[in-house]
Amino acid sequence: MQQTMDQFQVGDQIRITKLELDGVMRRRLLDLGFVPGVIVTVFQKSPLGDPIAYQVFQTIIALRKEESSLIYGEKINEEVCIHE
Amino acid sequence: MNKRIALAGNPNTGKSTLFNLLTGLKQHTGNWPGKTVAHAEGELTTEKATYQIIDLPGTYSLYSNSEDEEVARNYIIFEKPALTLVVLDATSIERNLNLALQVMEMTSQVIVCINLIDEARRKGIEIDAKKMSEQLGVPVILLSAREKIGIIQLLKTIDNMMERKITTKPFQIAYSDEIEQKIKQLEPHIKKVFGDDLPTRWIALRLLDNDQSLFDELKSYLGQDKQTSIEKVIYSNKERSYGA
Numbered sequence: 672m673q674q675t676m677d678q679f680q681v682g683d684q685i686r687i688t689k690l691e692l693d694g695v696m697r698r699r700l701l702d703l704g705f706v707p708g709v710i711v712t713v714f715q716k717s718p719l720g721d722p723i724a725y726q727v728f729q730t731i732i733a734l735r736k737e738e739s740s741l742i743y744g745e746k747i748n749e750e751v752c753i754h755e
Numbered sequence: 756m757n758k759r760i761a762l763a764g765n766p767n768t769g770k771s772t773l774f775n776l777l778t779g780l781k782q783h784t785g786n787w788p789g790k791t792v793a794h795a796e797g798e799l800t801t802e803k804a805t806y807q808i809i810d811l812p813g814t815y816s817l818y819s820n821s822e823d824e825e826v827a828r829n830y831i832i833f834e835k836p837a838l839t840l841v842v843l844d845a846t847s848i849e850r851n852l853n854l855a856l857q858v859m860e861m862t863s864q865v866i867v868c869i870n871l872i873d874e875a876r877r878k879g880i881e882i883d884a885k886k887m888s889e890q891l892g893v894p895v896i897l898l899s900a901r902e903k904i905g906i907i908q909l910l911k912t913i914d915n916m917m918e919r920k921i922t923t924k925p926f927q928i929a930y931s932d933e934i935e936q937k938i939k940q941l942e943p944h945i946k947k948v949f950g951d952d953l954p955t956r957w958i959a960l961r962l963l964d965n966d967q968s969l970f971d972e973l974k975s976y977l978g979q980d981k982q983t984s985i986e987k988v989i990y991s992n993k994e995r996s997y998g999a
């Protein structure tokens with residue numbers, strides 16, 4: 672299910688689906704590795720939940736809600752279900 | 756003859772380590788004029804010649820979102836080094852190729868240096884330099900600036916590039932038909948203003964991206980009397996984008 676990047680939990684692995692930003696900020700995020708198709712991990716949340724640090728290609732990058740709420744992704748590490 | 760070699764790359768890829776190895780004690784450091792960004796320049800002597808090496812600030816991009824990126828971009832575009840070594844982290848090729856491809860849009864005189872190869876090997880990462888070189892259209896060299904691996908090959912490749920014994924054909928990113936068409940429309944206008952002085956396709960792309968910081972640099976590059984010519988190009992670009 673597609674959600675914005677600020678909605679995921681620490682440890683979630685997310686495949687980026689789209690960026691709802693334009694111009695310089697969009698370019699900046701793409702350059703930092705937030706590219707559709709790329710998988711990032713939620714690394715850490717600050718006590719108030721903003722900013723949030725993500726691991727992108729082995730680099731840790733913190734984003735404010737302002738930006739993370741405009742990047743969409745889907746969680747790929749579904750919790751393991753135990754079937755009886 | 757211009758014997759300047761620039762070192763570009765993402766942060767922390769070993770540019771300064773390579774710079775120190777190549778230049779030894781023959782270097783001086785300071786700041787870039789008017790900037791808070793560190794500047795280091797040194798001398799490298801090979802079997803064939805003596806070159807000046809410039810250590811550019813590490814950046815993820817050259818689209819000038821920061822002073823660092825502006826310094827690196829302006830150096831490559833306006834100071835036109837004879838050769839640019841793009842230093843990549845062998846353990847993070849995918850991220851690092853972004854900058855390499857940007858530099859290859861700006862200049863064809865590029866050597867891709869894949870550094871930290873020792874670290875990559877420890878992690879079990881194998882890199883096929885020959886295949887990468889075929890695909891990128893420029894020399895690709897595996898290096899460890901720390902363990903001094905690949906340095907002799909790098910020096911030979913530098914000499915050969917400088918003597919034009921190696922010709923490159925940098926991989927060009929193909930954009931959407933719409934953008935390619937706009938590039939084609941803009942290129943002749945840009946060429947009229949800058950001739951072969953600056954990379955036409957790259958400038959067309961920056962104009963289409965509405966890069967204000969570059970407009971300003973282009974204007975001061977042209978000087979007072981010629982400023983209107985670039986304004987006309989920009990204006991015609993905007994007409995085409997927003998008009999009709």
Ligand SMILES: Nc1nc2c(ncn2[C@@H]2O[C@H](COP(=O)(O)OP(=O)(O)OP(=O)(O)O)[C@@H](O)[C@H]2O)c(=O)[nH]1
Pocket residue numbers: 764765766767768769770771772773812813814870871872873874898899900901902
């Ligand atoms: N294992 C290994 N480490 C290296 C190599 N080259 C550089 N390093 C290390 O990587 C770190 C960063 O090196 P620098 O030379 O400062 O990197 P830089 O690209 O100049 O960094 P910025 O100027 O901040 O962009 C240092 O700890 C170096 O010792 C290498 O080939 N192998």
Ligand SMILES: [Mg+2]
Pocket residue numbers: 770771772813
């Ligand atoms: Mg450095």
